[in-house]
Amino acid sequence: MSALIATRPSPAERLADLAVQALIDEADLSPKPGLVDRRGSGAHSDLHLGLMHASAQSLWPAFAAMADAARAEGEVSQALRETLGQLGRDGEAEMLRVTAGVNTHRGAIWALGLLSASATLEPDAAADGIAMTAAALARLEDPAAPHNPDSHGARVCRRY
Template sequence: MPASVHADLDRLARLVDSALRVEARLTPKPGLVDHRNNGAHSDMDLHTLTVSADALAPWWVEFGLVGTRYARTPGESGDDEAFLADLRSVGRTVEQVMFDATDGINTHKGAVFAFGLLLGCAGRRIAEGRRIDVGVCDDVAEVATAVLVDDLIASDRAPATAGERLFRDHGLTGARGQAASGYATAREVGLVAYREAMEILAVQPHLALGPMMRDRALLHALLAMLAVNADTNLAHRGGVDAMGWVAGRAERILARGGALDPDYVRLVEMFDDELIHARLSPGGTADLLAVTIWLSALPQAPA
């Protein structure tokens, strides 16, 4: 394999590692683990997320390597079924690495699933000599629709996980639905809100530039996604009503300007306190924020 392919895979894997750490450290976040507190989690804190990210770091490149084995020649449709099966097999190993590192705590299960698919599809693009851009989400949509169908829509197995139960009882498609949509919420809501916020903040000279501005724009993107994402973590802990309640609270903050409001820290800290009190954590939306961060480092797809 050419050294340049390895270098590209390595760069994208490092971007995942960085996206997870940036997401975890972003403070304040409603209901989630951050510098301020453990959010609505009694079993993990920022240290647990860091230990987990450290353990996962060497593994991200493996998903890209799987992708390189499924490179297609122009006009060839490829074997998506085998590609997906290989990605999921690496995914199960990596999930176990996470559980071993955290003594059984679910720190990054959703992230492993999302970035397994994104890096796998990116690796396939690199080996095919195609450009890596946000359009990699379209490749994920094509590959991951089978996960949604096989695991949920066409499955006659008894539900084994919270996500599977929530599909059976309420038709919620959770992490699988997001993947099958090509991460539409991250791409069309999170990334758009992030870029708009960066543009607005960049022309306000009294504001601090650099990382602080980026964090503020990321928080704005998180609020925008909280207002629309059917997060199965919320439904698991608080029932489907909890999803609507959290979305409504995020909408009210956005109506005041979201993280662009001068008083945004106080507004988000109040939201955080309410979610902690209700024991609600939007972990799926945090995963989508990590995906947004990763996508923000890629060029846009050609129109």
């Protein structure tokens, strides 16, 4: 007779589950005029609900790795910021592979990755404390980040 061993997900796995579920819930939220939702693709000819779900699921390992990196580092630091940046870029590459090059969740990788790391660093903090820790990480430079002065994000930074 073999016994089934029940294992609880690690904190990093739980955070990755929550991040992916948030992305799926956002995609499923309807109606969202002009955006992908359960009613259709909105104004996006390159997106559909199934692709949004597949993209979200492809990011699970990246979110878990970001939380694990925060656990290993134990504090907001330049080293953690650089590790999170690399893990985010790796997650983005996997997302783009799964979506055949369609940017479905690039911004979410950044936001939810920082929040996953921050929730690991501040497990007993309220949402505002986790957000403040994420902001502290976001303010640190990532020397390996690609510099594209013509990207939408770069234009927004210059404007605001």
